[in-house]
Amino acid sequence: MQVDSSEMSGESGISWRNEAGMRRSLFLKMFGGVCLIIVILVALILFVSSRNIRSHYLDTLAQSLEKLGASLRSQVMLYLEQGRVEELDRWAKDLGREIDTRITLIDLEGIVLADSDEEPRTMVNHRYRPEITAAFEGRVGRSLRFSSTVKADMLYIGLPLETEVAAAHVLRLSLYVRNIDILLSDLSRIIWLLGLVMTVAALAAAYLITRSLTRPLNEIGRVSRQVAGGDFSAKLSLVRRDELGEVARSFNFMTERIQTLFDERNRQKEELDSIISSIDEGILALDKEGRILFSNESFQKLVGTEDPIDKYYWEIVRKQRFDDLIKRVQQEKKTLSLEIEFGTRVYLCNAVYLQNRKEVVVTFYDITQIKNIEIMKKDFVDSVSHELNTPLTAIKGFVETLEEEADEAQRGYLDIIKRNTDRLINIVQDLLALSELEEKTLELQREPVDIRRLLENILQIFKQPLQNKNLKLEFVADAGPAKVMGDPFKLEQLFVNLIDNAVKYTEEGKIKVEIRREDGVLVVDVEDSGIGIPEDQQKRIFERFYVIDKSRSKKVGGTGLGLSIVKHIAQSHEADIDVMSKPGKGTTFRITFPPYQQ
Numbered sequence: 001m002q003v004d005s006s007e008m009s010g011e012s013g014i015s016w017r018n019e020a021g022m023r024r025s026l027f028l029k030m031f032g033g034v035c036l037i038i039v040i041l042v043a044l045i046l047f048v049s050s051r052n053i054r055s056h057y058l059d060t061l062a063q064s065l066e067k068l069g070a071s072l073r074s075q076v077m078l079y080l081e082q083g084r085v086e087e088l089d090r091w092a093k094d095l096g097r098e099i100d101t102r103i104t105l106i107d108l109e110g111i112v113l114a115d116s117d118e119e120p121r122t123m124v125n126h127r128y129r130p131e132i133t134a135a136f137e138g139r140v141g142r143s144l145r146f147s148s149t150v151k152a153d154m155l156y157i158g159l160p161l162e163t164e165v166a167a168a169h170v171l172r173l174s175l176y177v178r179n180i181d182i183l184l185s186d187l188s189r190i191i192w193l194l195g196l197v198m199t200v201a202a203l204a205a206a207y208l209i210t211r212s213l214t215r216p217l218n219e220i221g222r223v224s225r226q227v228a229g230g231d232f233s234a235k236l237s238l239v240r241r242d243e244l245g246e247v248a249r250s251f252n253f254m255t256e257r258i259q260t261l262f263d264e265r266n267r268q269k270e271e272l273d274s275i276i277s278s279i280d281e282g283i284l285a286l287d288k289e290g291r292i293l294f295s296n297e298s299f300q301k302l303v304g305t306e307d308p309i310d311k312y313y314w315e316i317v318r319k320q321r322f323d324d325l326i327k328r329v330q331q332e333k334k335t336l337s338l339e340i341e342f343g344t345r346v347y348l349c350n351a352v353y354l355q356n357r358k359e360v361v362v363t364f365y366d367i368t369q370i371k372n373i374e375i376m377k378k379d380f381v382d383s384v385s386h387e388l389n390t391p392l393t394a395i396k397g398f399v400e401t402l403e404e405e406a407d408e409a410q411r412g413y414l415d416i417i418k419r420n421t422d423r424l425i426n427i428v429q430d431l432l433a434l435s436e437l438e439e440k441t442l443e444l445q446r447e448p449v450d451i452r453r454l455l456e457n458i459l460q461i462f463k464q465p466l467q468n469k470n471l472k473l474e475f476v477a478d479a480g481p482a483k484v485m486g487d488p489f490k491l492e493q494l495f496v497n498l499i500d501n502a503v504k505y506t507e508e509g510k511i512k513v514e515i516r517r518e519d520g521v522l523v524v525d526v527e528d529s530g531i532g533i534p535e536d537q538q539k540r541i542f543e544r545f546y547v548i549d550k551s552r553s554k555k556v557g558g559t560g561l562g563l564s565i566v567k568h569i570a571q572s573h574e575a576d577i578d579v580m581s582k583p584g585k586g587t588t589f590r591i592t593f594p595p596y597q598q
């Protein structure tokens with residue numbers, strides 16, 4: 001499938017580089033962190049264990065010395081009770097050599113009576129050695145210190161000996177710490193070796209675990225880049241039962257879904273493209289600079305260009321009216337339509353402004369046929385009106401001649417003929433006026449027109465009809481200038497029609513004509529207190545031949561064409577016309593002229 005990868009490049013490239021950096025640091029962080037923890041833990045274990053082992057070993061040795069002392073106690077007591085001190089010394093020397101333990105016996109005075117390693121007579125008083133003092137207090141004394149006698153670190157155990165015949169004595173057993181340290185250093189070498197092996201094994205395990213975590217992440221990163229590049233067939237091949245396996249399954253499901261959505265989107269786009277290119281109406285989309293974003297085949301045929309994309313519309317459509325239409329739509333930000341000729345054909349160009357995208361979409365409807373029919377209709381109405389005008393005027397003239405010679409009964413009939421002829425003449429004249437207006441819309445003779453003066457003159461004509469119906473007239477005009485650019489005859493026709501209607505459809509009350517300026521533009525209100533127009537009919541009254549009440553219209557001599565003429569004139573002057581009305585209360589027609597420009 002085709003995916004526009006340019007949509008995905010750019011910013012995402014930056015994030016890929018970040019991801020690569022992140023990957024490296026993730027491995028280092030994880031592995032480095034675990035290494036540090038392992039080293040600290042092993043060092044801590046080694047330190048604590050070597051210290052504990054030494055004190056535990058010393059404890060154990062002290063206990064065995066105590067037990068040994070307890071077992072020797074009776075033998076020593078025997079020698080003491082029998083006063084065989086010299087024999088005791090010899091016994092101590094023999095036994096000490098045998099069991100590699102120093103045996104010393106001290107009396108209450110602190111005098112050494114026997115010692116396995118030294119001559120007792122040469123030895124200093126031992127009364128205040130810590131283990132001896134403790135033993136004389138009745139406890140088992142223990143001490144680890146440097147012996148000044150044998151010049152080495154020793155572990156001492158002092159055991160109190162109490163007999164009925166002899167005074168209190170202390171049996172002291174001691175061991176060279178040197179031996180213990182040799183033993184312990186062997187042990188700690190083994191422990192350190194074990195620690196080292198443990199560390200290496202833990203580091204290797206940490207390396208493998210970290211790699212097993214970061215490897216899938218690397219793969220996820222690699223496949224993500226493929227997907228971001230538009231290759232939705234890329235899959236993660238991680239087969240694992242853990243969370244990463246779940247991530248891989250979800251990722252693969254996600255790419256499948258995206259693939260399906262893209263396929264669906266492409267299919268819809270193709271469908272839409274083929275529909276748009278096959279419709280008869282030309283379609284053109286422009287960006288806010290006026291560059292062509294899209295166009296269909298019909299438009300390309302219309303302008304005779306095959307590839308207008310990215311060109312400016314004025315390079316393709318060289319029509320002043322089209323240029324004006326697009327500029328107005330962009331300025332006024334609203335939908336506008338205009339009829340434009342392309343060669344022998346006429347198109348209704350409908351330009352829609354897309355508010356949120358600031359783009360313009362133009363549709364080109366071929367209305368040549370409708371236009372031709374309209375021209376035929378108009379020509380027909382024109383010729384019929386022209387043809388009817390002369391005979392009708394003749395009929396009217398002859399009826400008036402006949403009236404002079406007719407009797408009372410005949411005069412009644414002639415009156416009916418005359419009224420209907422008048423109606424027909426009115427219709428014919430209104431039709432001719434409309435047809436003329438349609439023809440000359442673009443060729444108005446514009447000049448500055450003073451609307452106040454124009455209305456003053458018109459109201460003069462209506463003085464009599466107003467008096468006949470006993471209606472009051474109010475004319476309000478503020479002091480400012482009341483000029484518009486326009487055709488004075490057409491504008492007169494417009495206001496005559498509006499005031500004529502106001503008089504025709506008002507039985508009592510007043511007619512008010514007001515000129516004022518609102519936001520710099522000229523507004524004229526023609527207000528009456530007449531029968532009013534129902535809301536649902538207000539839009540339709542500007543249609544040709546549309547009358548609300550046929551019999552009333554006939555009675556007042558209406559043709560149903562007056563307001564069509566009014567609307568035409570207003571439009572040709574770019575003026576807006578609005579109607580506000582309440583049945584039974586009255587009607588106001590409002591004309592709003594465009595700003596005055598000379």
Ligand code: ADP
Nearest residue numbers: 501502505541547548553558559560561562563
């Ligand atoms: P008409 O020649 O019949 O007056 P118009 O085109 O001038 O035709 O008006 C169309 C219809 O609009 C009229 O038939 C009438 O019903 C209604 N209308 C026009 N002006 C007024 C008004 N001032 N008050 C009430 N109804 C009006």
